[in-house]
């Protein structure tokens with residue numbers, strides 16, 4: 172029996188760094204995806220990326236990529252301070268966008284990007300790839316079905332111990348450095364997925380010598396009485412598990428929960444653990460978000476129901492509030508709309 176042939180969606184990529192490479196690899200496991208174009212700040216890097224991934228159109232500027240008429244959707248993979256401009260550029264040329272996390276530098280930029288997409292009725296989504304992994308889809312369905320009762324406690328850690336280096340994207344303030352926007356956004360997004368937007372936010376952080384956060388803790392309080400306890404670090408690599416507890420049981424998302432390959436569900440007293448295995452059998456895990464984007468485009472949707480734009484905006488507002496409590500500002504915060 173022959174498989175149905177899904178209609179092809181033509182992708183372009185802006186930026187040729189580490190995540191662009193992973194995403195390009197992920198697209199190879201996304202049925203119907205064709206990677207047709209790459210845009211870089213230099214011809215040589217566009218050509219090298221094009222050679223590595225067999226991409227026919229290689230552009231020496233992001234503007235040239237955005238005006239390529241043969242693209243259905245662009246994946247924006249620059250450091251966060253470039254997300255706004257690259258996204259607006261593509262939307263202005265009538266092209267849909269999947270934009271990396273952190274979606275923008277702040278809520279004001281996110282509002283601008285979302286308004287542009289909605290004005291033009293074009294698809295736009297934050298590339299929060301974790302949310303599309305089967306383990307998280309299953310955990311979310313279990314929570315929605317009431318399997319563990321109302322969620323009460325969420326505890327989660329994430330981090331990647333990295334030596335301080337002023338030229339690294341993780342520490343360079345001009346590149347949007349800091350572990351909140353790079354790593355903290357994952358657990359904050361997962362808390363939002365399970366519990367919604369918090370009513371109360373308490374936080375503290377340690378700052379690296381470059382005046383960006385390298386370790387922090389955040390407590391969220393919700394109207395329901397639920398509490399989320401989140402820590403993230405670039406100083407050390409914590410035990411990266413996430414646990415959501417309700418009155419009827421709990422769900423443990425195995426390490427590394429932000430690229431999860433398993434869940435343990437414990438109902439009642441917890442004696443009977445049900446283990447769900449989601450080991451990757453193909454691809455590198457980035458194909459799931461790409462498949463979802465293509466499903467949305469084929470269905471004519473301008474927004475995802477799994478990673479909605481209003482939720483992305485709420486997450487950006489939450490991160491603005493956290494940074495306000497630390498006194499951490501970036502150049503983008505000083506710009507006027």
Ligand SMILES: NC(=O)c1ccc[n+]([C@@H]2O[C@H](COP(=O)([O-])OP(=O)(O)OC[C@H]3O[C@@H](n4cnc5c(N)ncnc54)[C@H](OP(=O)(O)O)[C@@H]3O)[C@@H](O)[C@H]2O)c1
Nearest residue numbers: 186187188189190191211212216248249250251271272273
């Ligand atoms: N979803 C995930 O798993 C994941 C993982 C890592 C990172 N990310 C996100 O993806 C984005 C890129 O991260 P990355 O780790 O891929 O960064 P990276 O390796 O430094 O690559 C970023 C790319 O953006 C382009 N760029 C544009 N302006 C730049 C500038 N001023 N300095 C350096 N590069 C610039 C460069 O491509 P050209 O030279 O070709 O223009 C560069 O190769 C970040 O927003 C990050 O949060 C997501």
